[in-house]
Amino acid sequence: MMVTSNRGRWVALALLLTAVFMDMVDNQIVNIALPSIQRDLQAPSWALQWMVTGYTLAFALTLITGGRLGDRFGHRTLFVLGTAGFAAASLAAGAAPGVAVLLVARVVQGVFAGLMVPQVLSFIRTEFTGADQGKAMGFYGMTFPIGGLAGPLLGGVLTQADLFGWHWRAIFFVNVPIAVAAAFGAALAMPARRPQARGGADLIGVLLLAAALLAVLYPLVQGRQSGWPGWAFLLMVAAIPMLGLFAARQRARQRRGQLPLIPLSLLRGRAMRYAIPIMLIFYCGLAAFFVLTLYLQGGLGYSPLKTALAMLPATVGIVAGNGIGMPMAPRLGRGLPMFGLILLLAGTALLAAAVLRYGSELTPWQLALPVLLYGAGLGLGASSLMLIALGEAATSDAGAASGLLNTVVQLGMAAGPATVGTVFFDRLAVDGDFVVATRNSLFAGFGLFAVALLACLLLPRQSQPAATDTNTGAAVREIPG
Structure with a gap:
């Protein structure tokens, strides 16, 4: 089923890619501002590391659940929710009075980014075909390197410019108007498709998958810096039976006609x-x-x-x-x-x-x-x-x-x-x-x-x-x- 206006779907794609660009910039821009954050908030080194790691893990752990929720409740609904939540978390990060609030805000940013980003590929899959689908995927592919390049440059400019006396806080505040505009624009431009996937949420499946992914990702992110201790390898091995349990649960849900988190x-x-x-x-x-x-x-x-x-x-x-x-x-x-x-x-x-x-x-x-x-x-x-x-x-x-x-x-x-x-x-x-x-x-x-x-x-x-x-x-x- 296609968007009735050919122009409308490209406008909607542009809005979705704006959010992907914002996510890429935000992920890169924080690295530039870490020294300023450390000086201003007296943040210890471990906290600086978790401002990056916390976002990365929260984002990665939410992607599959976010994508499936889009199938269940509509990709427009989840994109608008994710983008609005990202804006709110960015506002909280920029206004953070201390390290603890900033760390929590970064994790929440990652969660809402995980709800937002999967809807973009879903939109490309459902609304484009043939050469147009290839072209749309090409634009999607371009967004990441441009965002990756723009992040460090914008981080340096915003931190040095000290707009309104915000200093490093500007790197978070700049997300707010962009995310709000993308959310409102997407609510108007994205088609209101009837959700095609039916069934209740698989909360146990979500927890099993999150635990398995965390058992793999955390050692990969932290292992080398810690000298590859024994616990890193034990965690990755522990992910195997957790994934086995997850697969068995998905197979059972599919046999019973219930909605699986990942259709096998x-x-x-x-x-x-x-x-x-x-x-x-x-x-x-x-x-x-x-x-x-x-x-x-x-x-x-x-x-x-x-x-x-x-x-x-x-x-x-x-x-x-x-x-x-x-x-x-x-x-x-x-x-x-x-x-x-x-x-x-x-x-x-x-x-x-x-x-x-x-x-x-x-x-x-x-x-x-x-x-x-x-x-x-x-x-x-x-x-x-x-x-x-x-x-x-x-x-x-x-x-x-x-x-x-x-x-x-x-x-x-x-x-x-x-x-x-x-x-x-x-x-x-x-x-x-x-x-x-x-x-x-x-x-x-x-x-x-x-x-x-x-x-x-x-x-x-x-x-x-x-x-x-x-x-x-x-x-x-x-x-x-």
């Missing part, structure tokens, strides 16, 4: 089944690129601004890759993420060669081509993998699929620093050689991308979206590959 039928389709591990490997490998920023700042003494400018070609590549490639996604199928991964392999190899050849003499100009290729590959690979997996979900399960895929992204991004980052820091601890440590990390990223490229052969050449309600079972149709 989602995982029966070939595209979704293989796209999930490929995405985990893909996002884990991306940590090598962020290690490069550590090399530029720690090894070469680049300022944050100079580092951001050196990484600018990646943003250009991501925008170009999404803008040119994604409208062709329905025709190219698995060929598009494979081409994106080939570009990533080329960019990673050229980055390693540049680091080894130029060492301490490395300049942003020498990084421009490999960083551009890396960005183009990232843009094509990330968006096309998401689109291939999402295409198999029935519209009644679009929110559950969106939440699941966004959670996979968060898991991959948490696993990256825990694996590729460990390669970097362990080698750096030996003799402080940034060049060798960076080279090893880039090699690790190259290996992960190579595995992901080969795994893409398991995806169907093309897949057609499921057309039936999957509360009782999905009808997934594939063209064999």
Whole structure:
């Protein structure tokens, strides 16, 4: 079922992407303001860390539940609720009189962001088809790097400008009018669809899934900084039986005709089944690129601004890759993420060669081509993998699929620093050689991308979206590959 006005759905998408942009900026902008927050509130180091970690965990733990609630109560309802809640939490964070209130506000921000963000992919899945769906996914893919680049820049500007004497508080207050405008605009522009998923909430399932995800994410986020203690591995092992119990409960609910949190039928389709591990490997490998920023700042003494400018070609590549490639996604199928991964392999190899050849003499100009290729590959690979997996979900399960895929992204991004980052820091601890440590990390990223490229052969050449309600079972149709 489509929005009656073609222009209206693009306006609605723009409003939804504004909220995604705001979430990305907020996630990045806080890092810049942490020193100011520490001075003003006399915040201890552990509190500063949890201002970032608390948001990340709350966001990741809410995504699947937020997506499924969108299926149950309507994606417009959940988006407006999430955006309005994000605005209120931002206001509370900006007005926080002390560390405790600020920490709670950051966690609440993460929860409402987890309700808000999955509705965007759900909207793309349910309201666009064919080339328009590829184009919409391309815009979605562009939003993240632009937000990631804008975050540090806006953080520096707002903190230094000291608008109205707010200083660091301005980074939270700026969210309020944007979020309120997005909520009101979405309430008017998004279609009022009748919820397609029926059934009561699975509170036990929510708790089981949250506990399992927390048991995986918390060690990944904190483990390396704590020296990988035994409890980190025990927690991750404990997640296995919790996930088993969760899967058994979802299967039982589906047999009884009750609404499962994650329809297990989602995982029966070939595209979704293989796209999930490929995405985990893909996002884990991306940590090598962020290690490069550590090399530029720690090894070469680049300022944050100079580092951001050196990484600018990646943003250009991501925008170009999404803008040119994604409208062709329905025709190219698995060929598009494979081409994106080939570009990533080329960019990673050229980055390693540049680091080894130029060492301490490395300049942003020498990084421009490999960083551009890396960005183009990232843009094509990330968006096309998401689109291939999402295409198999029935519209009644679009929110559950969106939440699941966004959670996979968060898991991959948490696993990256825990694996590729460990390669970097362990080698750096030996003799402080940034060049060798960076080279090893880039090699690790190259290996992960190579595995992901080969795994893409398991995806169907093309897949057609499921057309039936999957509360009782999905009808997934594939063209064999």
